Amino acid sequence: MKKLLAVTLTLAVLFGAGAIAGATTLKVGLDADPVSLDPHVQLSGGMLQYSHWVFDPLVRYAQDMSIEPRLATRWERIDELTMRFYLREGVKFHSGNTFSAKDVKFTLERLKKSIDFKGLFELFTEAAIVDQYTIDIKTKKPYALLLRMCTYIFPMDSEFYTGTDASGQPKDAMVKIGPSFALANESGTGPYKVAEREHGVKLVMDRFADYWDSASPGNVDRLVLSPIKEDATRVAALLSGDVDFISPVPPQDFKRIEKDSKLNLFTYPGGRIITVQLNQKRRPEFRVQKVRQAIVHAINNEGIVKKIMKGTATPAGQQSPQGYAGYNPNCVPRYDLKKAKALMKDAGFANGFECTMIAPNNRYVNDEKIAEAVVGMLAKINIKVNLKTMPKAQYWDEFDAQVADIQMIGWHSDTEDSGNFSEFLIMCPNKETGYGQYNSGNYCNPELDRMTLAAQSETDLNKRGKILIQIEQILYDDAAFVPFHWQNHSYGAKKNVDAAPIINTMNFPYFGDIVVK
Amino acid sequence: MIKTWQRFKASYLLFSFKQDKTAIFSFVVLLALLVTGLLAPVFSPYDPYDPANIDIMNSELPPAWMEEGEKAFMLGTDIQGRDLLSTMIYGLRLSILIGCGAVILQGVLGVVVGLLAGYLGGKIDAVLMRVADIQLSFPYLMVAIFISAIFQVAFGIGQYEDLAVPLLIVIIGLSEWPVYARTVRASVMGEKNKEYVEAARVIGLNRWRIMFRHVLPNTMTSVLVISTIQVANAIMSEAALSFLGLGMPVTKPSLGSLIRSGFEYIFSGSWWITLFPGVFLVLLVMVINLLGDWLRDVLNPKLYKG
């Protein structure tokens, strides 16, 4: 017995310690790992990243934001409501099943049932299978962003996910809490298949031998993802060589990584706008346009970007980043303390007032420090801000309850489109429609609501762009909210890891295509 | 008063103090730190808690003697552009305030509980000590979360900045009182069977008077000794809570929260943001510990933590 134990231990040591010779392993340290293997169980950045590694979407964004064919090779608009997709043939799922139109239909149906995704796919009706490799995707009303939404469709293996598991639960059940088949098993068409997963500890993925995209330059055989939540620890892990790739990199450590001869730092402009909202319901002062304008003028967002974000963010004067349909080149940051003071005087608040503010301290890059800077900047126009920061777990409840006069929120458009910002952050809050769900400023302008909805169903992209640009202008003039900057994504990697081609504005590193020299 | 002073002058305490260079050194340093901290507005060049004084464009300036340093900021600035020296001095004040406040709270709680448990014994003792066990097995992080939440519900976030200090005092005070309770209880159990207590009973004094007037003063030596350790611990607990984001508000950094940023700045090259407050805190805690050691050796060699 003892001997057996000894042998077992020795073997365990041998196998445990040694990786397979010659294989390329990429060790990645991220701030979080996917909460489930089921891509539909949560709509979050982490889950979408995972979906890109293990599943493949119908289409995806390229680095230049153009739409790149993946499982759909081409598509055409049939009518106002319908788009026809021609699917790639000869694609295998990890289970060995062959991919076809029925899997797309299955996936879309599942998306419409998902608590998280049903909102995004609300306008979608049932997909119609034309033939094995052709499918029509339809919406209830004309929808300009139909194709973009298809970046969210990661076809799942309908055969694999059909039937019931050992406990009698349907295999396609989406379970928020507790075990489910899809939680622990996956079958996608993506470049990697999951080899081992210990939630919160590591996710090990092996290259899928039958991956359809033979053109992909990706040469990583094994991808090991470790969640490292603490910024400094994550950086230390890269510096000490324990991992090959990390993200995000805290701005204060950019210099250190750039300086290191063995490492490279990559940043990529992102679309997440960081703002604070001025609650007009709580504070009559914020109903005064001049006060809002004074505040916007008092915020030195270029200073914040330079000092706190170490230059790795883009100062913003509006919601839409450059490249978005609504981007308005006139809406630039307008820090001007003198003018801010004058505006306060004009508004009759030369002596300022006191108000409260909340911000998260672990949600956005340097969120707490930005909030702190706001306190200092507003103090200069005599607005005394009582700030409380808290972890995100507590923050959102407080945000919803609108406990403070000024609340921070960052927003990334799910559709990589300007309209999405206004729908959630600017439109008059309406419990029934769900519009303005995150408008804790209670800014309400019916005209803007009308314009936003019009843009939603305008399929003429030119016309639509004009509306969106105009919306930004109105918001800018009205100082409806206080914009800070668009966050950049940041990645640190060893010199031999060629990360530049696989990163993008959505922060979905396409590890399937990564090359390790 | 004069008599007490003369008694003190002739006491063994002062005698052994004068003999001990480390004790004198620690005392002088502590005194200097206390004076500096308590008179923070006098000593610090700026008021770091007044946001109007802060300009983000001054952020992360190195100490004055370095190339990019500015004379106005002797020890440099933090990421918000706060003068580090002023922040440290104000932070020192907070740390001292929280340390002493928390120790007074836990001391009062723990001493009363320990006294009751030790003197009355029996069921009261059993119950109180179980409560102490529960408290000990409850991470102070939970206490912190719980009490912060209660405070917030009761006072709203507008008051948060003003309430943070009492809040931390309550949190740290509540989480550590069993240390006192256990020590005092052990001490009381040793004292209560001594003949002077019986003498007090023969006189006819009631148990409360005996407990508080006769037994309590005799446990004070051990209370005094662990208090120094506990002040140091409380200061470190505040630092730890700040490290976990449950401490002082960001606009009023304590020494602990300054060190917390040490964690963020360790690789950044802006070493001064970490190093100076870190050295300051370690110095403060160390002289308190050194004085505690000395006090323990002089007053009660048999006392230890726990």
Next chain:
Amino acid sequence: MTSDENGLLALKQVVKHFDISGGLLDQLRLEKGKITRHRTTVKAVNNVSFTIAPGETFSVVGESGCGKSTLARTTLGIYPPNSGKILYRGERIDNKNAQQMLPFRRKMQMIFQDPYASLNPRKTVMQTLEEPVVFHNPSISSGQVKDRVAAVMSNVGVDPKWAGRYPHEFSGGQRQRISIARALMVDPEFIVADEPVSALDVSIQAQILNLLMEAQEQRGLTYMFITHDLSVVEHISTRVAVMYLGTLCELSPAKALFNSPRHPYTQALLSAIPKLGRKKSGHIKLKGEVPTPINLPTGCVFHGRCIHADQRCVEEIPEERTVENKVSVACHGVEEGRI
């Protein structure tokens, strides 16, 4: 000796047991698969009766652990007795509450053995001495208190100038004087002295004994004197009670006891008194060890060590019987005339 049959202080069948078995759970034992309940009781004082007349020095002697200190504390009400009665001037005091007890507290005081533990180290002599007076006479002026402290201090031979000092600044003998002073502060009638000189050196012991005798003369005090030192007992006692394992063996006037001890235990005890310069002789050696007061022997508690013990001694508890003038003994052998 006394007109009142109850004397100044009387104990009637006083029993004091200590339950040291802890809580219910501690009493449970697992025995042969059954849970049984055990209680552990220290039977410190068993059925002790005696009367102390005013003005006398009543000594209780016995080896350490025989229960004499417990008896002293029970007498003063520090420990409530389990059964029996304690009467002071004919009035029952064992069932009184703290408030009702107060008038008696002024009459009855105690002096302790350990001069280092019996004074509160955190209180000055002044504070220690004034506390009983102020407590019992809340209306007294501070000047009066100070005068009284000074008077009593010089009375016991401690310079009143030192009233501001703390106990650790005094020697053992001086502390014992202060301890006596504390007892005298309330002007008591009755003092229980628990081994007041056994921790002191010979020369100091003589000083303290003299002081106690002087105080008795001046104030007409009654002493209950607890000690194991028989030479001291012989020197100062009027009557002596000999105690063994919580039980009284013999109660006699001092002279009678030292001249002709009756109880075999008393005889053994007295044979061991060292006398200066006399080579030891005739020391009666006792067999065996002292049993624990937890498992008291049946019958006469002394039977296991007594050379005269017979079957009756094993089975029957001897009763205290007066054998001659004021001498009473609890021994079957004496009763039967065997000894």
Next chain:
Amino acid sequence: MQHLLEVNDLEVKFGLRFGDLTAINGISFSLDKSERMGLVGESGAGKSVTGFAIINLISKPGFISGGRVMFNGRDLTALSDEAMRDIRGNHISMIFQDPMMTLNPVLTIGTQMVETLLAHRSITRTEAKSIALEKLKKVQIPSPEKRLAQYPHEFSGGMRQRIVIAIALLTDPEIVIADEPTTALDVVSQVTEKIAVMYAGKIVESGPTDQVVNDPKHPYTQGLIKALPGSLQPGAKLNQIPGMMPTLTDIPPGCAFNPRCPLSDTICRQQEPPFIIINGATRRVACHMAKPDPSNGTT
């Protein structure tokens, strides 16, 4: 003639920050084989320190600052650590004051006895155990086999005292030093042939026990004897020596006893009395008031 033990002018000091304190101030005595000598005096007189000085085991900051301790012709103060270790517990053993504190609470008495033998004799554990048993029987510990496996707290104070004695006798030492906490003049007088009275670090009187007890020459010895309650009529006022023994820090000049002495004279306050021989070499006394033996000088 060589004595078994000869203490010559032994001096012990305690090194303190503000200077050295003299605890034993030049004492001399001798002890022969099978002889019993009593050293009496109040606590603090230096009895225990003398005992520890003989086995060279004075606790810090004390040290032997002068004189010699000759044992079988060897000076114990000059022995190496290892040689001294072999003397202790083997040739000279000591019985400590407090039986409750002397035994190690966490070791069985068997262990504590056997280890002593093993430290000095090359014998097996079993042999050591049987010697231990024998000695326990000698001091009348009932059922010694069972008792060997027990811990000190399982014994009564009296039994512990006997065990300590048994340990001291284990190696059949030539000398046993028995330390006692109290003055106990009465007890000492019963069991010894020789007696030496100590006061404030010096021997003030010595001689055969019956002579010293029945005819004390030093006023301190006289006072001690008269202070014993057993020596007087019951109820009579006891003779008391006024005041108390000085502490080491404030020993008065001249004769240390002079402030308490009924016979004190000017000379007593100025001069230390010599330790003179009286009654033909058997008795010595250190008192200005004592008459020296004409045939002998002073030391």
Next chain:
Amino acid sequence: MFAFVVRRITQAIFVMLIISLVGFSIKNEIGDPVRDMVGERVTPAEREALRDKLGLNDPFVTQYLRFAKNAVQGDLGLSFFHKKPALAVIAAKAPATLELVFGAALIIIFISLPVGIFSAIYPQSAFSRFTMAFSTLGVSVPVFLTAIVLIYIFSVELNWLPSYGRGETVNLWGWHSGFFTVDGILHLILPSFALASIMLPLFIRLIRSEMMEVLETEYIKFAWAKGLRRKRIWFVHAFKNTLLPVITVFGVQIGIMFAFTILTETVFQWQGMGFMFLEAVERSDISLLVAYLMVVGAIFVVVNTVVDIIYGLVNPTIRIAGR
């Protein structure tokens, strides 16, 4: 012994009952678990429905009784985040923490004992003085600062030791152990030193002062007088007595050490219970939190019990049964 065990079990139940109640009453203060389960897009109505489904909207008493009923059957609920039974999550994380605490305890024992004993025997030596000075400095440095400095020196600058995680582990009947691989041991070194750093100085001082005190006792003097060899006196007579108070303090401190694992595990990304706890706080994973508190409470009682038993074994004067 019987009474002792029964009392400790009742005590543990009592402690856990209170802890679960307090833990449960905090649940609303640490955020809404549903918030973390769904994306930001999900409408309030959907979230409310989910809350209903999870029973989070039931009255406190209903929820607690439901919890208590299941707890009696050994079911402490499902972790929202891990989507597994809370106890299973803790069981999976416990080895990491236990090994960390064990590693730190080993370091404390193997350093503090020799150092403490040496500096008690030779209190005036240069080494003792240095140790004392160093240990005072040691207790004064916050544990997270120590941790980060260790990482900086040994991982980043010197590249000797890994900076995070547990490394390779071996599965021994469900216990993932890092003790049997070189990699695992290497990963263990920094975190356990960081954790030990807070207690080590305390124990060196404690052992030193206890040993010094014991060396002054009568029975040690008697041992010298018996002519024993000094090694025996130091390592048998004095050491065993020194151990007694050390064991008691060790018992208390080991409980406190579990609290400190929260900080250490956070810095080193050590996947143990402390890390899990903090994550549970961040994710408002209330069932996991309550389960954690109860398990820690139980560990506390168990550790105290074991310490008492060891104490009883070392100290013959203590009978466990009585008092």
